Amino acid sequence: MQVRPPVVRWWQRLSIVWLIPIAALVVSLGVAWQSYAGRGDLVRISFQNGAGLVAGQTVLKYRDVNVGLVETVGFAAGLTEVVAGVRISADVAPFLDAESQFWIVRPEVSVRGVTGLDTVLSGAFIAGQWDSAAGAAQTRFTGMETAPLNAQPGDLGTRVTLQLRDGNQISAGAPVLHKGIEVGSVGNPRLSDDGTLVLIDAYITRPYDRALTTATRFWDASGFDLTLGAGGVTLDVKSLASLIEGGISFDTVDSGGTPVTETTVFDVYDDEATARDSVFSGQSDHVLALSAVFEGSVNGLSAGSDVRFRGLTVGTVTDLGAFVEGEGRDRQVRLLVNFELRTGKLGLGDEATAEDAIALMGEFVSRNGLRARLATASILTGGLMVELVEEPGAAPATIDLAAEPYPRLPVTASAITDVRATSQGVLERINALPVEELMQSAISVLNSVEKLAANPDLQRVPGEAAGLLADTRALVTSEDVAAIPAEVRGITEGLRAVLATLQQGNAVENLVSAIARADTALDGVATASQDFPVITGQIRDLGEKANRLEIEALAAAATRLVDTASALIGTEDAKRLPPALADALAEVAKFLAEVRKGGAIANANSAISAAEAAANAINDAAKSLPALSERLTGLVAQAEGTLSGYGEQSKFNAELIKTLREAQAAADSVSSLARAIQRNPNSLLLGR
Amino acid sequence: MTVSARDAGLVGCVRCGSVHRPDVALCSRCGAALSSRDPNGLQQVWAWWLAGLLVYIPANLYPMLLTRTLTQHSEATIVGGVAELFQHGDAGIALIVFGASIVIPVGKFIAIAFLAVSLEKRHLMNEQAQHRLFAVVEFVGRWSMIDVFVVAILASLVKFDAVATINPGIAAASFALSVAFTMQAAQSFDPRTIWDD
Numbered sequence: 074m075q076v077r078p079p080v081v082r083w084w085q086r087l088s089i090v091w092l093i094p095i096a097a098l099v100v101s102l103g104v105a106w107q108s109y110a111g112r113g114d115l116v117r118i119s120f121q122n123g124a125g126l127v128a129g130q131t132v133l134k135y136r137d138v139n140v141g142l143v144e145t146v147g148f149a150a151g152l153t154e155v156v157a158g159v160r161i162s163a164d165v166a167p168f169l170d171a172e173s174q175f176w177i178v179r180p181e182v183s184v185r186g187v188t189g190l191d192t193v194l195s196g197a198f199i200a201g202q203w204d205s206a207a208g209a210a211q212t213r214f215t216g217m218e219t220a221p222l223n224a225q226p227g228d229l230g231t232r233v234t235l236q237l238r239d240g241n242q243i244s245a246g247a248p249v250l251h252k253g254i255e256v257g258s259v260g261n262p263r264l265s266d267d268g269t270l271v272l273i274d275a276y277i278t279r280p281y282d283r284a285l286t287t288a289t290r291f292w293d294a295s296g297f298d299l300t301l302g303a304g305g306v307t308l309d310v311k312s313l314a315s316l317i318e319g320g321i322s323f324d325t326v327d328s329g330g331t332p333v334t335e336t337t338v339f340d341v342y343d344d345e346a347t348a349r350d351s352v353f354s355g356q357s358d359h360v361l362a363l364s365a366v367f368e369g370s371v372n373g374l375s376a377g378s379d380v381r382f383r384g385l386t387v388g389t390v391t392d393l394g395a396f397v398e399g400e401g402r403d404r405q406v407r408l409l410v411n412f413e414l415r416t417g418k419l420g421l422g423d424e425a426t427a428e429d430a431i432a433l434m435g436e437f438v439s440r441n442g443l444r445a446r447l448a449t450a451s452i453l454t455g456g457l458m459v460e461l462v463e464e465p466g467a468a469p470a471t472i473d474l475a476a477e478p479y480p481r482l483p484v485t486a487s488a489i490t491d492v493r494a495t496s497q498g499v500l501e502r503i504n505a506l507p508v509e510e511l512m513q514s515a516i517s518v519l520n521s522v523e524k525l526a527a528n529p530d531l532q533r534v535p536g537e538a539a540g541l542l543a544d545t546r547a548l549v550t551s552e553d554v555a556a557i558p559a560e561v562r563g564i565t566e567g568l569r570a571v572l573a574t575l576q577q578g579n580a581v582e583n584l585v586s587a588i589a590r591a592d593t594a595l596d597g598v599a600t601a602s603q604d605f606p607v608i609t610g611q612i613r614d615l616g617e618k619a620n621r622l623e624i625e626a627l628a629a630a631a632t633r634l635v636d637t638a639s640a641l642i643g644t645e646d647a648k649r650l651p652p653a654l655a656d657a658l659a660e661v662a663k664f665l666a667e668v669r670k671g672g673a674i675a676n677a678n679s680a681i682s683a684a685e686a687a688a689n690a691i692n693d694a695a696k697s698l699p700a701l702s703e704r705l706t707g708l709v710a711q712a713e714g715t716l717s718g719y720g721e722q723s724k725f726n727a728e729l730i731k732t733l734r735e736a737q738a739a740a741d742s743v744s745s746l747a748r749a750i751q752r753n754p755n756s757l758l759l760g761r
Numbered sequence: 762m763t764v765s766a767r768d769a770g771l772v773g774c775v776r777c778g779s780v781h782r783p784d785v786a787l788c789s790r791c792g793a794a795l796s797s798r799d800p801n802g803l804q805q806v807w808a809w810w811l812a813g814l815l816v817y818i819p820a821n822l823y824p825m826l827l828t829r830t831l832t833q834h835s836e837a838t839i840v841g842g843v844a845e846l847f848q849h850g851d852a853g854i855a856l857i858v859f860g861a862s863i864v865i866p867v868g869k870f871i872a873i874a875f876l877a878v879s880l881e882k883r884h885l886m887n888e889q890a891q892h893r894l895f896a897v898v899e900f901v902g903r904w905s906m907i908d909v910f911v912v913a914i915l916a917s918l919v920k921f922d923a924v925a926t927i928n929p930g931i932a933a934a935s936f937a938l939s940v941a942f943t944m945q946a947a948q949s950f951d952p953r954t955i956w957d958d
Binding site: 086087088090091092093094096097098100101104105130194195196 | 831
């Protein structure tokens with residue numbers, strides 16, 4: 074029997090070391106699988122320009138986080154576009170739907186600032202934007218050339234379209250302003266489909282887009298506005314950014330607008346005033362074109378001038394022209410002005426058509442006498458406007474509907490205020506003034522004044538007058554004058570006592586007659602400054618006579634004196650006689666006492682009669698010092714004359730006379746000056 | 762006439778060469794395990810060889826160095842790195858890297874496979890040549906680690922944040938493993954079997 078050796082199968086001889094290569098294989102495959110599976114999708118983004126795209130390096134960023142890498146950069150079929158194959162990371166890939174936007178971020182320097190500077194170092198990158206809602210997946214995209222307006226995802230806001238006639242003032246990225254704050258920006262301007270308007274997208278961020286309704290008006294706030302009009306010069310400058318790159322402002326000028334949608338299109342007006350005005354005219358305005366033929370010159374009227382009706386601007390002049398009318402020899406050149414009226418401004422409402430407007434105008438023309446005429450719009454610039462006026466008394470006319478090219482309105486006389494003619498007249502009149510003679514006279518007058526002012530005599534007068542006034546004032550305010558009333562009272566008392574004593578004697582009838590005379594004298598009032606020297610002469614004589622103690626003559630003289638003195642009652646010249654008053658009164662008192670003592674009845678009679686009369690007059694004239702002083706002066710003279718007969722106070726008399734003489738001399742000189750000036754006023758200027 | 766230890770019924774120590782009787786397990790001099798011929802030896806060689814080859818593939822496909830400078834990112838595989846060095850003008854270093862990272866490992870794979878196959882088919886090379894080849898393979902193997910060493914030094918030295926940063930890639934670990942595996946494969950090859958008939 075053969076024992077077969079044990080059969081060892083090959084797998085039984087397998088050593089355990091084979092696990093190692095198996096493990097290596099598994100690990101390698103696992104790593105390979107993981108990196109392959111987690112790679113993400115490849116999307117193809119096409120751009121017009123591949124600047125900055127480097128295969129294997131350029132990244133795709135979303136909210137500044139790398140989410141992809143450009144793997145290939147190639148061309149589309151036909152070399153029309155640059156196609157970048159971008160590997161997107163798997164966690165972001167589901168969100169790429171049809172609304173995703175891609176653009177290349179490169180460094181950009183503009184008026185608004187510098188953006189994308191970090192791309193200078195790290196290279197341009199592709200920025201992407203998509204919303205967080207996963208839509209239908211898409212692998213082919215078209216990249217945008219510039220960043221979209223609301224570049225940050227998550228920015229909510231409203232996009233509207235603006236249309237302008239002229240995109241000159243606005244550049245991409247210009248701010249949108251509302252009440253002075255920047256609330257959004259505009260995108261790139263583009264031409265409208267028919268090529269007549271410029272369209273711009275504007276993006277207004279939340280929450281400012283709340284203010285947007287269909288009644289919102291946009292206007293151009295770029296640069297600065299300088300207007301020169303009847304109201305003066307207005308300069309309106311906005312912010313510096315808007316000065317350089319333009320800006321558009323908006324405001325909701327009316328309530329009652331409907332909310333806006335993405336497709337709402339707004340007009341951009343030239344300035345704020347026009348924008349606010351447009352609320353009344355509405356967007357869908359019909360325009361009524363009319364024309365008028367004016368006589369005379371239309372110098373000052375141009376395209377764009379206003380057409381006004383009762384002061385309200387209802388339209389503008391569109392063009393001016395001329396046409397030839399007539400045949401053969403009668404050919405004339407007529408001036409034709411075409412203008413258009415806005416039906417909204419006339420108040421016709423949105424539904425009114427051109428026919429309604431024409432019918433209305435025709436009615437006005439025939440019934441109310443509506444005529445067109447030229448009027449001055451601005452005196453400053455000489456600009457004209459077309460004014461529609463209603464003249465009820467005008468000759469009947471109708472609107473000419475058949476005229477070419479537009480219906481023709483009848484015209485009436487122009488209301489042009491020609492400033493030039495008026496101003497010319499004024500200038501001529503000014504021209505005709507004898508300016509040279511006037512200048513000569515003025516020069517000579519000035520010379521005279523100068524000569525007079527240099528005259529030493531004239532320079533002295535004010536000083537002397539001042540001195541006189543000072544003396545007068547000193548006297549009037551002196552204590553002696555103030556003491557007069559008391560003294561007068563004392564005198565009156567004394568007189569009364571004396572009178573009582575004399576009543577026994579015959580002095581009564583003398584007194585009575587004297588009083589009667591004083592009364593008559595009181596009744597007569599005469600003002601004569603010229604009498605004064607007479608009075609002083611009389612007083613002098615009286616004084617001399619009294620020296621000789623002739624009582625009768627004295628009495629007569631006293632009576633005469635009383636007469637003259639009473640003639641001077643009430644004049645103001647007596648103001649010049651103050652110096653003697655106080656002393657005079659004292660002397661009178663003394664005199665009376667002496668009289669009483671000496672028992673000189675005869676002297677006393679006449680003296681007392683005069684004194685009584687004077688005292689009565691003093692009583693009556695106690696309110697007015699001039700009369701008082703005058704009478705007192707008479708009394709003083711009398712008294713002095715009498716007293717000097719006693720051999721006393723003869724110096725006082727002389728003093729009194731001297732003072733009176735000096736006062737008279739001053740009054741004389743002043744009055745002579747006054748007389749001279751009165752006679753010849755030129756002497757003030759030309760000298761004596 | 763040459764007599765092998767096996768024919769004489771003895772076992773020689775692989776490490777120190779002292780001869781023992783076949784029933785002794787450990788060498789009395791150096792303590793190494795005594796085995797006459799390992800029947801699984803060839804399997805081990807092939808296993809390690811396969812593992813090294815498998816890991817060598819990703820070492821070439823994945824980037825070895827990740828360089829990040831201020832302006833750019835770049836990744837370089839072994840071959841790509843060599844090409845870049847060459848373009849830079851560093852031809853010497855490029856040659857060294859090329860030799861150490863491509864020529865030697867690939868050569869080792871081929872040599873070990875050849876040696877393992879030639880044990881079956883003896884007519885491919887004579888025994889002295891085989892033995893010389895084996896000695897070369899065993900000696901040179903460790904020098905493939907130069908590349909890994911370079912990567913490690915670069916990665917640890919160049920760390921300037923944003924200005925320049927170098928990070929090792931997957932290929933570095935993979936290559937190190939590949940070299941280790943081939944070293945082990947060479948280690949498992951018993952050169953005495955070359956001389957067996």
